[in-house]
Amino acid sequence: MAEIKLMKGNEALAEAAIRAGLQGYFGYPITPQSEVIEYLAVQEPKHDYVLIQAESELAAVNMLYGSSGAGARVMTTTSSPGFTLMQEGISYLACTELPCVLVNVVRGGPGLGTIQASQGDYFQAVKGGGHGDYHIIVLGPNSVQEMVDHIFLAFELADKYCNPVMLLADGAIGQMMEKVTLPEPIPYKPNKPWATTGKTPDRKRNILTSLFIESEEMEKRNLRLQEKFKKITQNEIQYEEYQTDDAEIIVVAFGLCSRISKRAVDIGRESGIKMGLFRPITLWPFPLKQLEEIASRKNVKFFISIEMNAGQMVEDVKLAVCGKKPVHFFGRLGGIVPTPDETFNAIKSKI
Amino acid sequence: MLQEMIFAGFGGQGVLSMGTLLAYAAMKEGKEVSWMPSYGPEMRGGTANCIVNISDQPISSPIVSEYDVAVVLNQPSLKKFESRVKKDGILIWESTNIKEPPTRTDINVYGLPAIDKATHELKNVKVMNMIVLGALVKINKIVKKESLLIALRETLPERHHHLIPLNKKAIEMGMKLI
Numbered sequence: 001m002a003e004i005k006l007m008k009g010n011e012a013l014a015e016a017a018i019r020a021g022l023q024g025y026f027g028y029p030i031t032p033q034s035e036v037i038e039y040l041a042v043q044e045p046k047h048d049y050v051l052i053q054a055e056s057e058l059a060a061v062n063m064l065y066g067s068s069g070a071g072a073r074v075m076t077t078t079s080s081p082g083f084t085l086m087q088e089g090i091s092y093l094a095c096t097e098l099p100c101v102l103v104n105v106v107r108g109g110p111g112l113g114t115i116q117a118s119q120g121d122y123f124q125a126v127k128g129g130g131h132g133d134y135h136i137i138v139l140g141p142n143s144v145q146e147m148v149d150h151i152f153l154a155f156e157l158a159d160k161y162c163n164p165v166m167l168l169a170d171g172a173i174g175q176m177m178e179k180v181t182l183p184e185p186i187p188y189k190p191n192k193p194w195a196t197t198g199k200t201p202d203r204k205r206n207i208l209t210s211l212f213i214e215s216e217e218m219e220k221r222n223l224r225l226q227e228k229f230k231k232i233t234q235n236e237i238q239y240e241e242y243q244t245d246d247a248e249i250i251v252v253a254f255g256l257c258s259r260i261s262k263r264a265v266d267i268g269r270e271s272g273i274k275m276g277l278f279r280p281i282t283l284w285p286f287p288l289k290q291l292e293e294i295a296s297r298k299n300v301k302f303f304i305s306i307e308m309n310a311g312q313m314v315e316d317v318k319l320a321v322c323g324k325k326p327v328h329f330f331g332r333l334g335g336i337v338p339t340p341d342e343t344f345n346a347i348k349s350k351i
Numbered sequence: 352m353l354q355e356m357i358f359a360g361f362g363g364q365g366v367l368s369m370g371t372l373l374a375y376a377a378m379k380e381g382k383e384v385s386w387m388p389s390y391g392p393e394m395r396g397g398t399a400n401c402i403v404n405i406s407d408q409p410i411s412s413p414i415v416s417e418y419d420v421a422v423v424l425n426q427p428s429l430k431k432f433e434s435r436v437k438k439d440g441i442l443i444w445e446s447t448n449i450k451e452p453p454t455r456t457d458i459n460v461y462g463l464p465a466i467d468k469a470t471h472e473l474k475n476v477k478v479m480n481m482i483v484l485g486a487l488v489k490i491n492k493i494v495k496k497e498s499l500l501i502a503l504r505e506t507l508p509e510r511h512h513h514l515i516p517l518n519k520k521a522i523e524m525g526m527k528l529i
Contacts, residue, residue: 006375006384032390115390176413177371177386179378256414263412339416 003182009147010035010174012182013077013103013167016151018043021188023072024050026063028082031115032171033105036077057082061089068098069208071195073155073188077103079171080121081112084129090164091130095210095221097228099158101151102136102166105174108335116335117171119255122312125168126284133222135229137165137236138283140254144178152183159190161232168283170308172256172337229285238281239290243269247276248299251347252291252317253306254280256337261306263340264347274299275347283313291320304328304347308337352407354493355415359400359432360424360445365480369422370401373484375506376498377405385413398427405493420491422483424465429453441490443483461486463528469521478521485525496522 014036027037044051054060060076067074083104106121108114125138139150154165196206212218253261258279268275305314314329330346332338358366374384388401404410420441423429436442436458446462469479
């Protein structure tokens with residue numbers, strides 16, 4: 001039965017993973033997402049999944065590679081510096097086409113940084129932090145409920161496309177509590193004929209690799225990946241609009257900033273300024289066409305991207321708007337979360 | 352109806368659990384809630400706070416800069432948050448340990464000797480936060496007392512359930528102080 005609870009984002013995502021049929025979790029504790037491994041460790045005896053606290057993020061991501069290759073439904077979670085350590089493995093996972101769920105509860109960087117909330121890892125997430133031509137699907141939850149919903153969606157998309165899928169959350173969403181509806185657990189029956197589960201006499205060996213010494217073979221794999229990324233871009237884009245129909249100012253924000261910006265839009269509307277919010281839910285693939293369409297509207301005067309970084313998503317907004325309208329930016333850095341009033345004033349200053 | 356509240360004090364005074372209990376009680380009454388803690392180095396011996404928003408509508412921003420209610424249990428928190436209470440808002444301060452009282456006159460100010468009451472009348476300083484919470488719900492009626500009691504039962508681990516009567520007494524004492 002669906003249950004309503006008051007939960008922290010981190011705990012809610014851990015519970016959601018269990019209910020989505022998690023079979024393997026590999027991770028290394030790091031603030032602000034250590035509650036995930038804590039929660040899963042407490043729950044482990046009651047369930048069938050394997051949980052390993054690895055010796056490092058590097059080990060964790062490679063455990064993910066091995067167990068995903070064996071056909072298991074697997075996840076790792078970490079925060080910024082840990083996610084950087086995982087990049088090599090993620091590139092391998094993408095090339096080998098292995099499904100898995102990655103969660104980055106972002107903290108302020110660069111470097112060891114701060115443990116407070118940030119969106120400074122947007123580039124790393126959507127542009128590929130590892131080497132080579134690959135993409136991972138990136139979801140940007142903005143509430144505790146979406147931490148749950150996006151985990152289910154992430155596992156589904158990972159299996160559908162045989163690709164890593166990540167949640168780009170932030171420290172605040174991980175730490176805050178909200179009312180959350182937990183869906184019923186789903187029985188997970190993997191259908192993965194490609195998995196390396198041991199050769200049987202009736203089939204050829206399954207080989208999973210990201211090594212293609214012959215350039216022709218490597219190009220073939222690359223083209224296959226590109227074909228897949230095209231399909232994902234065509235089918236999986238998600239976004240949300242709020243008060244954009246008659247808006248003259250389009251605020252673009254994802255994750256926690258979209259919540260703050262929604263309030264800023266309300267403040268604007270109360271004082272007679274026609275503002276609207278466009279919120280990308282999938283950060284990759286990014287809703288380029290949808291933003292382009294909005295940019296073509298006569299009543300739209302300008303765009304402004306609100307982020308907890310020095311201006312990263314704003315580059316994708318500019319790509320979409322393609323010079324049709326001015327694109328501005330407002331952000332706070334280093335773990336500072338902007339308030340709705342501050343955000344509203346920043347938007348107003350561009351009029 | 353949207354109520355934006357901040358609870359602030361020293362780590363260990365029970366500000367986070369006060370907020371949790373209130374949020375849980377409001378959720379039980381079918382309301383939308385968000386609970387946003389300060390987290391990080393400031394929690395170790397320093398100040399801690401949480402923002403609790405309660406509304407009939409989905410909550411947009413869990414982070415706000417001005418509050419309908421500020422509950423402050425130490426001097427640094429009073430200094431930090433007194434100016435951020437909205438005009439005609441509510442400020443509750445713990446008067447046993449805060450030596451310099453609030454000065455604003457455009458808000459509703461309530462000083463409560465909660466530490467003193469908890470120590471001498473209830474013989475347990477730890478329930479000081481429940482006295483304050485009782486006073487708050489009496490003032491703004493954001494949740495019913497019964498919902499707080501349900502929240503206590505459902506959020507406290509079994510091994511602490513013998514403390515529920517004491518907590519209930521503290522909540523009722525707080526309500527009588529207003």
